[in-house]
Amino acid sequence: MKKIRTSHVYIVVTHLLAIIAFFTSLLSGFRLAQDSDFAIALPALFMPQGDVYFWHGLSALCWLLVVILYLGFHFLRPQPLRISPKRHRVIHLLYLLLALSFCSGVLLYLALPNLPYLFVQFCHYWLALLLIVVVIWHLIQHLQLPISQWLKVFIPGRQPSNQRRYLVLSAAAVVAITVSYAVSIFYPKLSPKLVSKPKHVAIALDGEATEWQHITGTDLLVAQGAKGAIKTVISAKAMHDESVIYFLFQWQDSSENLTHLPLIKTAAGWQVQHNGFGQDDEIGNYEDKFALMISDNARFGAAGSIHLGSQPLDNAPPSRSGRGYHYMQQGMADMWQWKASRLGHMAVLDDDHFGQPAPVCQHCPRYTAGYQADPKDSGGYRMNWQWFSESTVVPLRLPTADAWQRLAQRKRFAISWWDTEPYSEHLDNYPVGTQLPSVLWLDSFDGDRGDVRAKAQWHKGTWTLEIARDRDTYSEFDMALTSGVYLWPATFDASQTQHSYPQRPWQLVIQEGS
Amino acid sequence: MKALLLPAGLTQVLRAMTISLAALGGLGCDVNSHSVAGASSRFTKLTHQGEAVAAKSGPWHCVYDQVQGLMWEVKSVQENAHYYKSTYSWFLAEKPSQRLGSCGVGQGFVPCHSEDLVRLLNQINYCGSQQWRVPTAQELTSLVNDAAYPGKAKVPAGLFPHTVKGPYWSSDFHHSQITTVHFGSGEIGRLGPNNAAWLRLVSSDDSLKQHAAIPTSDTLH
Ligand code: HEM
Ligand code: HEM
Ligand code: HEM
Numbered sequence: 001m002k003k004i005r006t007s008h009v010y011i012v013v014t015h016l017l018a019i020i021a022f023f024t025s026l027l028s029g030f031r032l033a034q035d036s037d038f039a040i041a042l043p044a045l046f047m048p049q050g051d052v053y054f055w056h057g058l059s060a061l062c063w064l065l066v067v068i069l070y071l072g073f074h075f076l077r078p079q080p081l082r083i084s085p086k087r088h089r090v091i092h093l094l095y096l097l098l099a100l101s102f103c104s105g106v107l108l109y110l111a112l113p114n115l116p117y118l119f120v121q122f123c124h125y126w127l128a129l130l131l132i133v134v135v136i137w138h139l140i141q142h143l144q145l146p147i148s149q150w151l152k153v154f155i156p157g158r159q160p161s162n163q164r165r166y167l168v169l170s171a172a173a174v175v176a177i178t179v180s181y182a183v184s185i186f187y188p189k190l191s192p193k194l195v196s197k198p199k200h201v202a203i204a205l206d207g208e209a210t211e212w213q214h215i216t217g218t219d220l221l222v223a224q225g226a227k228g229a230i231k232t233v234i235s236a237k238a239m240h241d242e243s244v245i246y247f248l249f250q251w252q253d254s255s256e257n258l259t260h261l262p263l264i265k266t267a268a269g270w271q272v273q274h275n276g277f278g279q280d281d282e283i284g285n286y287e288d289k290f291a292l293m294i295s296d297n298a299r300f301g302a303a304g305s306i307h308l309g310s311q312p313l314d315n316a317p318p319s320r321s322g323r324g325y326h327y328m329q330q331g332m333a334d335m336w337q338w339k340a341s342r343l344g345h346m347a348v349l350d351d352d353h354f355g356q357p358a359p360v361c362q363h364c365p366r367y368t369a370g371y372q373a374d375p376k377d378s379g380g381y382r383m384n385w386q387w388f389s390e391s392t393v394v395p396l397r398l399p400t401a402d403a404w405q406r407l408a409q410r411k412r413f414a415i416s417w418w419d420t421e422p423y424s425e426h427l428d429n430y431p432v433g434t435q436l437p438s439v440l441w442l443d444s445f446d447g448d449r450g451d452v453r454a455k456a457q458w459h460k461g462t463w464t465l466e467i468a469r470d471r472d473t474y475s476e477f478d479m480a481l482t483s484g485v486y487l488w489p490a491t492f493d494a495s496q497t498q499h500s501y502p503q504r505p506w507q508l509v510i511q512e513g514s
Numbered sequence: 515m516k517a518l519l520l521p522a523g524l525t526q527v528l529r530a531m532t533i534s535l536a537a538l539g540g541l542g543c544d545v546n547s548h549s550v551a552g553a554s555s556r557f558t559k560l561t562h563q564g565e566a567v568a569a570k571s572g573p574w575h576c577v578y579d580q581v582q583g584l585m586w587e588v589k590s591v592q593e594n595a596h597y598y599k600s601t602y603s604w605f606l607a608e609k610p611s612q613r614l615g616s617c618g619v620g621q622g623f624v625p626c627h628s629e630d631l632v633r634l635l636n637q638i639n640y641c642g643s644q645q646w647r648v649p650t651a652q653e654l655t656s657l658v659n660d661a662a663y664p665g666k667a668k669v670p671a672g673l674f675p676h677t678v679k680g681p682y683w684s685s686d687f688h689h690s691q692i693t694t695v696h697f698g699s700g701e702i703g704r705l706g707p708n709n710a711a712w713l714r715l716v717s718s719d720d721s722l723k724q725h726a727a728i729p730t731s732d733t734l735h
Binding site: 375 | 569573594662665670671673
């Protein structure tokens with residue numbers, strides 16, 4: 001009988017691991033690319049849905065293991081690979097592209113503030129496509145050979161007993177596994193820190209940074225968002241006293257967007273000026289927003305809360321934007337959403353959370369899975385239509401005669417509920433072209449949803465947002481702000497759901513004492 | 515061949531793993547079949563003329579419950595006869611003019627009791643019915659949705675958006691106390707007729723049977 005050809009067990013393991021890591025990185029990466037303008041549209045089959053960040057993260061760890069194993073083997077293996085120079089060229093190309101993918105991936109993950117993030121992301125994507133070509137080339141080259149010649153890479157052979165080398169190799173394996181394990185467990189420790197200092201001055205919540213001059217801040221890069229192409233740096237500062245913690249966030253935004261889905265009178269009736277709102281993906285006719293998520297873990301993909309794809313959750317309605325759902329598998333993440341117009345009349349933001357997916361609602365147009373507002377009894381704002389439709393709508397309220405003047409003087413195109421009366425056809429004698437605000441301001445939130453105070457101002461291309469919240473609200477929908485929690489900021493530039501986000505969060509450190 | 519099979523296979527594996535992770539996380543998120551929100555054809559939205567509205571569309575003003583054969587009033591944010599925050603005292607035949615609630619009437623608020631709303635809805639033939647009345651405690655309890663999202667009013671999701679998390683009157687009267695159903699806690703309580711509580715009227719008009727046959731298509735708009 002002919003002897004079966006085999007390879008060194010190290011080659012077999014490393015090669016198999018590389019194959020698994022490659023397909024996991026590639027497929028999860030295809031889904032991650034869904035919001036990138038430059039990405040090529042692919043059939044759903046090649047784009048896994050759900051917690052793909054987790055799989056991309058896992059594959060990244062797998063690559064780390066491959067690198068360590070490979071380096072270990074490279075220096076220890078008994079003899080060089082006996083491959084033809086032609087095949088070797090392709091393998092060298094594979095090494096090069098894999099190394100570049102790995103490095104660019106790590107750069108993206110670390111996302112240091114001065115990284116040309118979008119360029120690196122573009123390279124990371126095209127490297128992935130190049131890799132496909134080279135891997136196929138590698139396959140073709142090998143599969144042309146007799147089966148015994150390529151099957152050996154999957155069949156571990158018995159090695160001549162050489163105790164010393166065996167020991168060294170085992171040690172290398174242990175090191176590799178330990179390092180990967182340590183990275184996976186301790187990478188939160190590598191998170192950038194947001195240090196909160198004891199407060200010595202009174203803080204007026206006015207969206208001005210005057211009280212914050214002597215505090216040192218920390219920067220975090222956020223990227224993506226509407227039209228797939230922004231990169232901005234958010235700077236943060238924090239102060240606290242025994243019961244309250246204060247935050248200052250500043251980020252660049254060339255324009256102050258305060259207009260929110262205005263209504264316009266047409267010959268057919270009132271229309272909402274929109275561009276994607278029917279699919280939960282409004283871009284353009286929307287106010288600026290800022291969100292801060294607070295989680296107890298720093299897992300890849302917004303603490304594991306983002307599940308991408310048009311149907312990431314079985315037995316739930318598809319995501320109308322086709323982009324995905326925020327929800328937690330277990331536990332919850334607190335989430336605050338500052339809204340430039342809808343809450344512009346008060347010093348408050350919208351206190352929301354990402355919880356487990358809500359029960360499926362047969363009668364609701366939009367399902368939001370785990371993204372839910374904290375409970376309120378009343379207050380906040382209301383949209384000025386009886387029911388949203390892409391064609392025409394019937395307004396809920398019309399401004400009273402003297403309210404128009406107040407509206408004209410206001411920066412925000414929004415109106416107080418108390419300045420309006422119920423819509424009726426006989427009051428609606430406005431000429432075609434009239435604009436009506438869609439935002440109806442109510443009084444303060446009554447309930448958990450109003451737990452966070454906030455005020456912002458836009459000045460010369462920068463938003464300055466001040467936030468204050470009790471360190472603990474004792475609400476089941478909020479997280480206590482203690483040292484160790486993670487803070488994930490996101491900016492929404494005139495968009496409803498497309499937002500920038502960071503790869504890694506800040507970790508909050510509350511510096512007690514004076 | 516291998517290269518083609520692997521991606522497909524892995525997609526399946528990834529998806530299966532994500533789903534099983536989701537299952538581990540307790541995402542059996544279909545509301546169980548006993549609860550009000552789950553049954554697909556139990557409720558139909560109706561306009562104020564009594565015409566059916568597709569499940570995910572609107573606006574709607576009444577909700578028909580196929581299982582109970584009941585039509586429910588849907589409240590409104592406008593400060594009119596259907597204002598969701600209007601409160602009512604319970605109507606006592608021996609004290610017909612005792613009005614201790616506060617009801618929106620378009621222009622301002624007036625004192626009111628439960629019978630005022632009953633009369634008004636019947637008078638305007640609301641949602642095509644003239645048999646509006648205060649529901650029995652048993653009817654009112656049939657609306658309680660224990661699977662509602664935490665912190666939300668315990669009513670079937672998406673059908674009664676303006677529901678106060680407080681006690682609603684029933685018609686059950688025992689020893690000068692009226693049974694109420696609290697839509698914040700889902701619990702049954704008792705109140706004297708002089709209290710101000712919330713009110714959602716019901717109709718069990720025979721002519722409503724026509725709605726039992728209405729298909730509820732999920733047309734999005
Ligand atoms: C062969 C290996 C890899 C392949 C084929 C791959 C592929 C991809 C692809 C296609 C994307 C989408 C790019 C876009 O958004 O347009 C992506 C994103 C990303 N990858 Fe990789 N990747 C690999 C390795 C890694 C490694 C080792 C890391 C290290 C942590 C990493 C981290 C990231 C990050 C942080 C993103 C950005 C995700 C986002 O859009 O938010 N990747 N990858
Ligand atoms: C699934 C199909 C694959 C087959 C049948 C296959 C086959 C082989 C064979 C036979 C060799 C040994 C070359 C020799 O000793 O003559 C080899 C080496 C190699 N393969 Fe693959 N391969 C596959 C997939 C991949 C993938 C997906 C990657 C990485 C993305 C990869 C990366 C490599 C590398 C880097 C080497 C060189 C190993 C070294 O220097 O020791 N292979 N492959
Ligand atoms: C890896 C990071 C993240 C990704 C890939 C991501 C992705 C998404 C996607 C696809 C949606 C659209 C869902 C829909 O169409 O309904 C969305 C919505 C949203 N995301 Fe994220 N997200 C991430 C992190 C965050 C973080 C850190 C926050 C909060 C600070 C956040 C806050 C929100 C909010 C508030 C919405 C809903 C907006 C609305 O409908 O009004 N996201 N996100």
